[in-house]
Amino acid sequence: MKFKKALVTSLLACMLPAAVMAKDLQVGVSMALFDDNFLTILRTAMQKEMTKDGIKGQVEDAKGDVSQQLQQVQNFIGQGVDAIIVNPVDTNAVKPLVDAAAKAGVPLVFVNRKPAGELKDKMAFVGSDSELAGRLQMEALAKKMNGKGNVAILLGDLANESTRERTKGVEAVVAKYPDIKVVQKQTAKFTRNDAVDVVSNWLTAGDDIQAIASNNDEMAIGALQALGKNPNHILVAGVDGTPDALQMIKNDKMVASVFQDAKGQGEGAVQTAVKLINGEKVQKVVDIPFQLITKENYEKFASQNQK
Numbered sequence: 001m002k003f004k005k006a007l008v009t010s011l012l013a014c015m016l017p018a019a020v021m022a023k024d025l026q027v028g029v030s031m032a033l034f035d036d037n038f039l040t041i042l043r044t045a046m047q048k049e050m051t052k053d054g055i056k057g058q059v060e061d062a063k064g065d066v067s068q069q070l071q072q073v074q075n076f077i078g079q080g081v082d083a084i085i086v087n088p089v090d091t092n093a094v095k096p097l098v099d100a101a102a103k104a105g106v107p108l109v110f111v112n113r114k115p116a117g118e119l120k121d122k123m124a125f126v127g128s129d130s131e132l133a134g135r136l137q138m139e140a141l142a143k144k145m146n147g148k149g150n151v152a153i154l155l156g157d158l159a160n161e162s163t164r165e166r167t168k169g170v171e172a173v174v175a176k177y178p179d180i181k182v183v184q185k186q187t188a189k190f191t192r193n194d195a196v197d198v199v200s201n202w203l204t205a206g207d208d209i210q211a212i213a214s215n216n217d218e219m220a221i222g223a224l225q226a227l228g229k230n231p232n233h234i235l236v237a238g239v240d241g242t243p244d245a246l247q248m249i250k251n252d253k254m255v256a257s258v259f260q261d262a263k264g265q266g267e268g269a270v271q272t273a274v275k276l277i278n279g280e281k282v283q284k285v286v287d288i289p290f291q292l293i294t295k296e297n298y299e300k301f302a303s304q305n306q307k
Contacts, residue, residue, distance in 0.1 A: 025055045027273055028076030029085045030069050032113065034061040036190065037218060038240045038262055039087065042112055045266025046085065053274065066093050073097050076106075083107040083273040091161035092116045098123065107276035111269035112262075114161045119284050122276050126268040126286040130162040133258040134169020134213070136292045137237045140256035141211045144235050148179035149210030152202060154223060156190040156215035163187075163215050166239060170213045183207060188219045195222025203227075211235040217245035217257055224253055241293050241301050249298045259291040259301050 027050060031043055043059060050057035058076070062069035066089045076084050077100060084106055088094050094115040101108035107122040114125050141151065153170055156163035167185070174180050184202055188194035195214070202209060203226065212234060214220035220238030227234055238245050241259035248254035265288050275282050293301050 025053075025083075025274070025277060026079070026081045027055050027057050027083045027085060027270070028072070028079070028081040029057060029059040029087075030062050030072040030076075031059065031087045032062055032069070032089045033064050037242050037244065038216065038260065039112070041242070041262035042087065042266045045263040046111075046270055049267045049270040053270065055270070055274070062089050064089055066090050070096050070100070073100055077101070077104045081106065082277045083109065085109045085111055085269050085273055087111050088113050088115055090159040092159060107273060109269050109273045109276065112265050114165075114285075116161065124272050124276065124282050124284055124286060126265055126272050126288065128260055128265070128288050128290050130165030131169040131172075133162075133239045133260065133290045134166035134171075134215075135173050136169075136258045136290060137166070137239055137256060138170040138173035138213055140292060140294060141213060141235055141237050142173060142177055142180060144255050145180065145211055147177050150181050150183040150208050151211045151213055152184035152199075152207070152209045153182060153186075154195055154198065154212060154214040154219040155185060155187040156219070158187050160190075163190075166215045183209060188222065190216050190218060192218045192222035192225070195219035196226045199223045199226035209234055211255075212237070214238045216240050217242045220245065220254060220257070221248060224248060239290075241291075241304070243302075246293070246298050246302055249293060249295055252295065255294070257293045259293050259304070261288045261304065263304060264288040 031039060060072045069089050073084055084101055091113050102120045110125045112127045114127055153167055174182055184207055186198050188198045212223050217238035217240040220236050221244055223236050235255045237256040239258045241257045245257045268286050268288055272282050272286055
């Protein structure tokens with residue numbers, strides 16, 4: 001009888017870790033910042049996916065501070081989380097995060113903002129090809145410009161990979177059109193208010209601009225606010241496909257945006273983290289494709305990036 005009890009106890013002890021792992025996965029998430037419309041949709045998508053999968057998620061706001069983000073990652077490691085998801089503050093400053101996770105053997109998934117440098121084992125990036133976004137955006141503007149005129153570029157955060165790559169995509173398309181010229185290039189840090197100031201300054205200075213290519217929708221909307229009630233003489237395009245931008249496209253105020261699938265990225269980041277926890281092989285880069293949004297097709301995107 002004692003032998004049977006010991007055997008049952010032993011079997012339960014063997015089974016328990018697997019059961020606990022299945023039920024009590026913990027994932028730490030560090031977001032570059034909470035105060036951003038697109039990143040809010042991304043964060044919500046991750047939280048919903050974790051809830052659906054029964055994962056205990058701890059989501060922190062790095063508030064645009066590199067050192068605070070590193071501290072959050074170190075805290076997650078100290079708490080013994082099963083995986084970490086990071087939306088990096090500075091895509092060029094991820095080495096300390098990578099090193100900390102690698103040393104601890106904790107799976108690390110970067111989401112939305114592509115980190116510079118090589119990712120190690122148990123690491124992946126889930127996001128979209130930022131250069132393609134710039135190309136799609138500028139092709140739409142070039143078409144509306146009839147292949148000629150001056151374009152200004154609203155740059156996002158200069159520390160961000162997507163700023164560099166989206167701008168590179170815009171400039172690659174401009175290079176194909178001899179009669180289109182980039183006449184202004186300035187950062188508005190991905191924010192609506194900064195874009196209002198930058199574009200207002202361009203207008204005050206009397207810059208000859210026919211189109212504005214914005215690295216994201218928030219700055220595009222800021223540009224439209226600066227242009228006032230009759231912005232039709234300057235064409236504006238953004239990136240992200242946020243609900244506000246779709247409304248602007250519907251109302252003929254914005255020429256185009258490029259749909260960045262926040263929901264797809266959020267769900268993909270959580271699913272990739274779970275695969276890494278389970279020791280499954282994943283691609284180093286999990287691509288979530290960009291898609292051009294115009295007045296002709298905006299309705300099909302209306303429900304996709306809702307909060």
